[in-house]
Amino acid sequence: AVEIPSLSRVYQEFFNIGAAVNLRTIESQQNLLVKHFNSITAENDMKFIEIQPVQGQFTFEKADQLAAFAQKNGMKMRGHTLVWHNQTPDWVFQDVNGEQVDRETLLQRMKEHINAIMKRYKGTIFCWDVVNEAVTDEGPELYRATKWLDIIGEDYIEKAFEFAHQADPDALLFYNDYNESNPQKREKIYKLVKSLVDKGVPIHGVGLQAHWNLVNPSLEDIRAAIERYASLGLKLHLTELDVSVFNHEDKRTDLTEPTPEMLELQAERYYQVFHLLREYRDSITSVTFWGAADDYSWLSDFPVKARKNWPFLFDENHQPKDSFWKVVQF
């Protein structure tokens, strides 16, 4: 039998190799995770709504199990995510009468949430996606219209970073976003992050979600984005890497397995991407996949509901795909 090298060991001189996990996959994918990954991220269980679903009632049990899995296996853990417009409970923005709260109240609630979760996982979680997806995809506006922006104002972002730094001064603090290699959105992310750096806000890195597919974004756009963000002197993490076998506009639902051509294109794509990432090893310190193997991916429900996807280096039986061999042989 051919010896399968450990992915994280092959990359130990370049950057950490991570996977998003949940309570099911730390069991079903345990052997794969322990062998090939040295970092994990909670796919959902450390989001606001999962941690504090009701004001003052903290439900850490699931997150604790994921943190324990990381500790037990000597893995690093990325914290995801403190301030985001999705998966945040309505109570955060409402007073007892269901009316919208004021700026001071919402800042206090943001601070309390950040303090509670960051202090609990201090020493286990070395970095946090403090703010997720705060800029617009299209249009002239820089800031995405969210309740955080509406109630607090534009400084909700720097406040989140300040609160996070006070909660755990040792944690590395990241701004995280998707479509990060699109030139227009890249310049918005750059403008936001540069403003934080210029103000002396405690930010240490940029998270590129890297939800990519077989053709987009181009290698040139990925390179330009890495160069742009790295020019700020911050660390770069790829935080949610997957390579969908369907391009964004492809809504086909007829496949029960990837076509041979898809697997060949995906292997070449992974080869080119990791060749590029290795070139920027001085800026990129972590590459996390948004899952570990094709038996489970959020893409099997997004953007097309119940449409199976096969985005990873390992197949549904946790066996290495051609993509894996292209990534470990260089």
Ligand SMILES: Oc1ccccc1CN[C@@H]1C=C[C@@H](O)[C@H](O)[C@H]1O
């Ligand atoms: O690719 C996208 C397109 C539209 C909205 C959000 C995203 C990505 N958004 C990510 C995806 C899955 C969630 O589990 C992550 O927390 C989130 O950061």
